[in-house]
Amino acid sequence: MSDHEMINLDEMGSLKTSMESLQETLLNNHRIDPNLYIEYDVKRGLRDSAGKGVLTGLTEISDVNAYDLVNGRKIPAEGSLYYQGYNIYDLVNGLEGHKFGFEETIYLLLFGQLPSEKELEMFKEVMAQFETLSGRFVRDVVMKASNADIMNSMQRCILTLYTYDSRPEDISAENVLRQSIELIAKLPLIAVYSYHSYRHFRKDETLFIRNPQKGLSLAENILLMLRPDSSYTELEAKVLDIALMLHAEHGGGNNSTFTTHVVTSSGTDTYSSVAASIGSLKGPRHGGANLKVQDMFADIKAHVKNWTDEAEVEAYLCRILNKEAFDHSGLIYGMGHAVYTLSDPREVILKKFARKLAEEKGMMEEFALYELVERLGSRLVMEQRKMFKNVCANVDFYSGFVYTMLGIPKELFTPIFAIARIPGWSAHRLEEILNAGKIIRPAYKYVGHHKEFVAMPDRDPCMEYPCMDEENDKNGD
Structure with missing residues (x-):
C-alpha cells in the first residue's frame, strides 16, 4: 500500500482495466426502467406528482407554510416559518434590545x-x-x-x-x-x-x-x-x-x-x-447549494461587463438557462424552493441584513447585482420552464454572499450550516425518542426477474475483461 493508503489505478494498468470492466458490469445491471416508477405510482424522493412531500411523520418543532387554504383550494401565499409555534419574523424582531x-x-x-x-x-x-x-x-x-x-x-x-x-x-x-x-x-x-x-x-x-x-x-x-x-x-x-x-x-x-x-x-x-x-x-443538493450560487455569481461577474445593464444581465441568465453558460446545468442557483412559492421568509430576513452588511463593507454594487439577478431570474425561470407556480429566491441565494462579506472561507460555508442546524436535528432526535416510534422502514417494490441458479462450470466462461493473473503475466508484474 502506498503512503497515501489508496491505490492509484492510473499507475496499475491491469487493475485499472479490471475495474473498468467491473464498473461497466455494474452500470449494465442496475438500470431500472423509468416507466416502472410511473406504473407502480412510486413516490420518488417521497414526493407526489405535484412535488409535495409524502406524509411520513408528525412534529411540533417547526412548521413550513407556503399556501393559504381558501374554500378547499391551496392559494400561493408569502412563505412562513414557525419554530415551536413562533413565527420566525417575530423571533428575529423580538431581538430588539438584545444583541x-x-x-x-x-x-x-x-x-x-x-x-x-x-x-x-x-x-x-x-x-x-x-x-x-x-x-x-x-x-x-x-x-x-x-x-x-x-x-x-x-x-x-x-x-x-x-x-x-x-x-x-x-x-x-x-x-x-x-x-x-x-x-x-x-x-x-x-x-x-x-x-x-x-x-x-x-x-x-x-x-x-x-x-x-x-x-x-x-x-x-x-x-x-x-x-x-x-x-x-x-x-x-x-x-x-x-x-x-x-x-x-x-x-x-x-x-x-x-x-x-x-x-x-x-x-x-x-x-x-x-x-x-x-x-x-x-x-x-442540500447544504452545499450556496456554494453553487457563489460560483454562479463569480461566473456572471466575469462575463457580464456592465452589472447594471439589465439587458446584458438578462441575456447572460438566458444563456445559463439554455445550458450555454456556467456549468451547463440550465439552473439559476438559489432560485426556487420545494415548498415556498411567493417568498422564502429566511431569504427575506437575510436579504435585509445582507444589505446592511454590504453598506458597511462598501459592497453595494455586488448587492445590487444580486437583487437584479433575483428579480430577473424569477421571471425567466417561470417563462423558460412554462411554470404557473411562482419561483422565488431561497435562503441560499444570499447566504453565500453574506458569508463572503464576513470573510468566512468557502470551505466553511456548509459547516456553518451544520453548526446552525444541529439544534434542529437534536430537537427532532429527542422528539423521535420521546414518542417511541417504530423503526422507519418504507417499502421498495422488486421489479427484477427471478432466475435459475447456474453452477460455476456451466456459466459462460467468456469475460469482457482479462483476469488479473493473465494481465500481470503480460506486464511482467
Missing part, C-alpha cells in the same frame, strides 16, 4: 418554550461549560488527516467523541439532551479548528488555535476563533447570529432532518445520528 438570538433559538427548539431571562442565562452557562475541546483531542483527532472537506472532518471528530463519553450508548432522553447540548457547543470549535488544520498542513499557512471566550455568543466566538486578529464588528456578529437562527430548523422532511429521524428510529447512539445527518447535509 444575539441563536442561543435563545436553541433553547426554544430543544425545550419547546421561550426561556425567561434567568433560564436563558442558566442555559448559556451550561453551554459555556461544554464549549471546549482538550488540547489532546485537538492534537490527536482534529489535526489528523486534515483535508479541504471540513464536513468529513466534523464527522470523524464527532464519531471519535463517542470514545470520550462515559455513557455513549445511553439513549434515554435525559442523556441524549446532555449529549446534544455538548455537541451543539463543540461543533463550532471542531469546524474552525479543522479549517485551520487544513490551512496549515495542506496549504502551508500559519497555524493558530484560539479558545472561545466565555460570555460571548456562539456567533462571536466563531469569528473570534476564525480570524487571525480575532476582531469583528458588532454588525458582523449580529448578521452571523441571524444566519444561524434562520438555518437552525426547517421541518422534519428536509433530507438531513429526515435522516435524523431514520437513524434515531433504529436505536443508535447520538454520535452516529449526528454524523449521518452531517453526511446528508454535505450533499450539494
Whole structure:
C-alpha cells in the first residue's frame, strides 16, 4: 500500500482495466426502467406528482407554510416559518434590545418554550461549560488527516467523541439532551479548528488555535476563533447570529432532518445520528447549494461587463438557462424552493441584513447585482420552464454572499450550516425518542426477474475483461 493508503489505478494498468470492466458490469445491471416508477405510482424522493412531500411523520418543532387554504383550494401565499409555534419574523424582531438570538433559538427548539431571562442565562452557562475541546483531542483527532472537506472532518471528530463519553450508548432522553447540548457547543470549535488544520498542513499557512471566550455568543466566538486578529464588528456578529437562527430548523422532511429521524428510529447512539445527518447535509443538493450560487455569481461577474445593464444581465441568465453558460446545468442557483412559492421568509430576513452588511463593507454594487439577478431570474425561470407556480429566491441565494462579506472561507460555508442546524436535528432526535416510534422502514417494490441458479462450470466462461493473473503475466508484474 502506498503512503497515501489508496491505490492509484492510473499507475496499475491491469487493475485499472479490471475495474473498468467491473464498473461497466455494474452500470449494465442496475438500470431500472423509468416507466416502472410511473406504473407502480412510486413516490420518488417521497414526493407526489405535484412535488409535495409524502406524509411520513408528525412534529411540533417547526412548521413550513407556503399556501393559504381558501374554500378547499391551496392559494400561493408569502412563505412562513414557525419554530415551536413562533413565527420566525417575530423571533428575529423580538431581538430588539438584545444583541444575539441563536442561543435563545436553541433553547426554544430543544425545550419547546421561550426561556425567561434567568433560564436563558442558566442555559448559556451550561453551554459555556461544554464549549471546549482538550488540547489532546485537538492534537490527536482534529489535526489528523486534515483535508479541504471540513464536513468529513466534523464527522470523524464527532464519531471519535463517542470514545470520550462515559455513557455513549445511553439513549434515554435525559442523556441524549446532555449529549446534544455538548455537541451543539463543540461543533463550532471542531469546524474552525479543522479549517485551520487544513490551512496549515495542506496549504502551508500559519497555524493558530484560539479558545472561545466565555460570555460571548456562539456567533462571536466563531469569528473570534476564525480570524487571525480575532476582531469583528458588532454588525458582523449580529448578521452571523441571524444566519444561524434562520438555518437552525426547517421541518422534519428536509433530507438531513429526515435522516435524523431514520437513524434515531433504529436505536443508535447520538454520535452516529449526528454524523449521518452531517453526511446528508454535505450533499450539494442540500447544504452545499450556496456554494453553487457563489460560483454562479463569480461566473456572471466575469462575463457580464456592465452589472447594471439589465439587458446584458438578462441575456447572460438566458444563456445559463439554455445550458450555454456556467456549468451547463440550465439552473439559476438559489432560485426556487420545494415548498415556498411567493417568498422564502429566511431569504427575506437575510436579504435585509445582507444589505446592511454590504453598506458597511462598501459592497453595494455586488448587492445590487444580486437583487437584479433575483428579480430577473424569477421571471425567466417561470417563462423558460412554462411554470404557473411562482419561483422565488431561497435562503441560499444570499447566504453565500453574506458569508463572503464576513470573510468566512468557502470551505466553511456548509459547516456553518451544520453548526446552525444541529439544534434542529437534536430537537427532532429527542422528539423521535420521546414518542417511541417504530423503526422507519418504507417499502421498495422488486421489479427484477427471478432466475435459475447456474453452477460455476456451466456459466459462460467468456469475460469482457482479462483476469488479473493473465494481465500481470503480460506486464511482467
